[in-house]
Amino acid sequence: MRTVGAISLGAVLALALAGCGGSGDSGAAGGPQTISFLTHWGPEQVTALKAAAAAFHTKNPDVTVDIRPVPFANLLSTLRTQGSSPNGPTIAGIYDLWLPELVRDGLAASAPSGAAADVKAGWPGNMVDDVTKQGQVRGYPNEVDLYALNYNKKLFAEAGIPAPPKTWDELVADAAKLTKRDGDKVTQQGLGVITSWASGAVHPWLSLVNSNGGQLLDGSTPKLDDPKVVAAAQLYADLVKSGATQPSMSSANANTTGPYLDNFVNGKTGMIIMANWWQSSLKQAMGDRYSDIGVAPVPVGPDGTASAGVSYSWLTMVNGKASPAKQDAAWKFLQFLNGPDSGKGGSSAMGDILMSMGILPSRTSDLTAHKADLSDPFIAAYVAELPNAKPFPTVLGGEAMSQAVQKHIENIVFGKETAQQAMTAAQNEVAAILAKAGA
Amino acid sequence: MTVQTSHTARRGAAIAFLSPAMAVIVLFVAVPIALTFWISLHDWSMYTPLSQMTWRGLGNYADLLHSDDFLNALENTLVYVVIVLVTTVPLALALGMLLYFPKMAGKGVARAALFSTYVIPTVAIAIVWGALYAPDYGPLSQALGAVGIDSPAWLSDPQTALLSLGVFHVWQMTGYYTILVIAGLTQIPDDVYEAARIDGAGFWRQTFSVTLPLLRRTTTFIVLIAAINAIQVFDPVYILTQGGPAESTTVLSYAIQRAAFQNGMAGQASAMAFSLLLVLVAVAGVVLAAMRRRTAAEGRS
Incomplete structure (x- = not known):
């Protein structure tokens, strides 16, 4: 009965959050917004992400980014139980295999034209294809394995x-x-x-x-x-x-x-x-x-x-159930986080965070900025194979x-x-x- | 005050006193169970509100009947329950008697040590058992190797993985059931044993003709709880084997979690969960009915 209870309580929680939750908006469109970022990264990377969020807030005082770390094993279940809630995560780092279902159920928003153009210009074609569903770019590619x-x-x-x-x-x-x-x-x-x-x-x-x-x-x-x-x-x-x-x-x-x-x-x-x-x-x-x-x-x-x-990749998506104002703020933050001005030496902040874990970034300018790190024989052998890799369907x-x-x-x-x-x-x-x- | 008025007042008071408890039961037991059944009649990924679920009727239940994976999970669960019951119950009875009857020092410490395995969180213990069960280089394999015995691969072999999880469960839970046995033994009056001894009954005769029959209610309770705990096993499977290798440790609870939270098939998971509930009710019903029949038969004799 514990199992029945667990399933049911999850459903009740989803129902309660969906039915009873407030909008959680800190203001109307154009006003101050607080957005949240769901990630499975460890403490060191979360600290770096918080620093990027703080830098973004300095430039955009109306937007506050709240980082919500969860263990990897709980990432998908957290999305399932909180994703459709108005107070659910605004941004989430996800495994690309999950994307089709998130798109079908309206959780993965399509990128606005500016962000979509940014992705198309900054990433290799196969990475852009990977985050494109139903003809729309659905997020920023980041980690590639x-x-x-x-x-x-x-x-x-x-x-x-x-x-x-x-x-x-x-x-x-x-x-x-x-x-x-x-x-x-x-x-x-x-x-x-x-x-x-x-x-x-x-x-x-x-x-x-x-x-x-x-x-x-x-x-x-x-x-x-x-x-x-x-x-x-x-x-x-x-x-x-x-x-x-x-x-x-x-x-x-x-x-x-x-x-x-x-x-x-x-x-x-x-x-x-x-x-x-x-x-x-x-x-x-x-x-x-x-x-x-x-x-x-x-x-x-x-x-x-x-x-x-x-090969497979991870991407950051924006919650299509969030208010339009929050979605706008989220895309703006992702553009900053993945842009060449947010990190060190021409890298994006995202590229720096990924490299700190020994993970290959996917943005072309990040690969250039981290060329020295990527010359490590172990990583270099993988980088050399990247053009031949076949994405997992x-x-x-x-x-x-x-x-x-x-x-x-x-x-x-x-x-x-x-x-x-x-x-x-x-x-x-x-x-x-x-x-x-x-x- | 008339008799009628008094009855009405009493009924009102009863409702007033019972309603908080009933409200809690309805909210946290009846509603979730009813909701699980309702979800099991739909397709639902959990990403959308309940109002947007797709109606499937009994389709999820029909799918389960034809699903080899579900039947495999059911079979694994039943095998696991049998492993746990045939090991735990006799062991708990033996340990309980051993720690109750002999007059010796350190019984309290032994009871506390046995019970401690039940108190430690399963997650913490499972990590330790994962290291113990490591094939070839793990302590258990090394110990067996030292005495010239070829060690099994424990969790890494489909032939032994479920049994290995069963051993872990027995280790963790036997202390708790032993404490229940000891509590049951304290309820048996000393004069019954004295009368048996006067009649010439030795240790074995006292055990089979006095102790075990008078422990029957406790034993029934232990069998019921042990079966339910075994049917609901999840933590060690999730942490140690993820249902593998080759699906050999995929039990119902794990299959339900995987269907709902990994595969986004909450309707099918709810159908499995509701089926599991029915299995639990059936098991409890059979055990309790057997106990009542036995009690009634003894009452007649």
Whole structure:
């Protein structure tokens, strides 16, 4: 009954806030406005964001920006329970996969012409496309993440492997050389995979799919039964069967850490496909041994022509349920926050905040301003792959789709389904999910 | 004052005294349950007001019947409940008797230590158990390895993940149920045991013919609460496994949270939540009916 109560109280809260809440406007259009910014960032970045808000307030005394930090795990649920309330967050940092649903339900406002022009002029075309839904720009792109092969140079040297694999054949051969056994027990795996975490399971696997010429969706039609996709599933099955991938070393927990990370940082995993954001985790966990880590493009499959890791992004959107005056103030603040005058040395304040976390900014001028920081070998390898990356498809029902694919990838890893069975079932499930979501 | 007037006044007073409590129950129990059922008849992302929900009728319930994921969550939940019940209840009874009957020093400390696992927030304990359960390099695996036993992968293997969560639950909750058993034992008069001993009953005879029968109400309550707690398990699943690996620990509570807050399918989540409520009511009904039948049978004999 606690569960029924939790769902119900959430609904009651939403109802109460929607039905009974005041407008929360601190004044009529043109008067003083207080807007709020919902973010999942940590204390250090929140402090920087507050400083940017204070600088904006100095230039625009009529607008006060209130920063509302929440843990990452609570970001989406906070949006769901407070988003439609008149007192809900005016601005929110969101994962691009959530955008289609927010647009459908009127939460992600379309940018006014000035902000839309600003985005189109300042960001690469693929980033602009990512935040454009129903023909309208829906927010400012900020963080961009993509996947590449991370490998342990020390283990490679011990195994006599001179360079990271460029093809699947080399990947399989290198994984076998990197695998160490103590009797029947594998003590060091060649290629690590991730389970119990949707993005962790799906994105690295899809990076291999993309690099084999396959794709998850064609528009809103799933392509999981395409032989190029099945081949990536079979690659996982073969690696597990050979012992080069150990399912028991793969699990993640709610913090997106856990055995998969522990095994890599402790030199028990030779290679793993991961995103650039985990650089800070590696540095923190490995100390001096961080220098053992190398980054290379995702190996290309037999039917592929080029490496194409998955990319995804985060953006800041404005709440379409807020009053027009608040929306105007919010777009004005975002234009300042993402503009080249709010940060240091030609960077935006947003670019500075992202770089403080080791995350790639996406504004072209931010990439130029942080050129020196981006020359770090780890980050530079990801920056080099950015033009080849394929964005993860953002469609209605995207979260449920990811979870369905995750389930079947994990079924392959744990030997519950063959590659063909898993992809056939995933194809049917994803098609049903997208149809129900109206993708 | 006439008799009629007195009755009316009493009824008025009863309503006046009961209404605050009834209002609280209606507001915080009846309304949310009714609202959950109402939402379960719609499609709703939670981003829009309730007034803009899309009517689905019983479609969400029909979908559940054909959903392998829901049936998997239901099966996992039932397996989890069985693991918890068959372990926790006998263990709590044994520990309760062990901490009640023997006259020894330190019983209070032992009771407090057992109960402390129940008091510490689950989130804090789950993080510790996550480290204990780490495959290969975790303390449990290292300990087993030291005595030459191949350690399972605990939470990292679909074959053992649910069982491992069950062990965690048993560790956390057994102390609480043990305290309930001890409270039940204090209600059994000493002269019953004295009479049994005069009749020549030994320890085992006293246990099975006196202690356990007279503890039946307490045991029934423990079974009911343990089953409900197990059915509602959420925190360790959310923190430690996120329902994985390969959906092996996806229980109903976690599936409900995922559907509502991650996938924006509050209607389907509410249908699951309402179905869970029905399951809980059914479980409680069966346990209580069995207890009443037993009591009635004893009354007749």
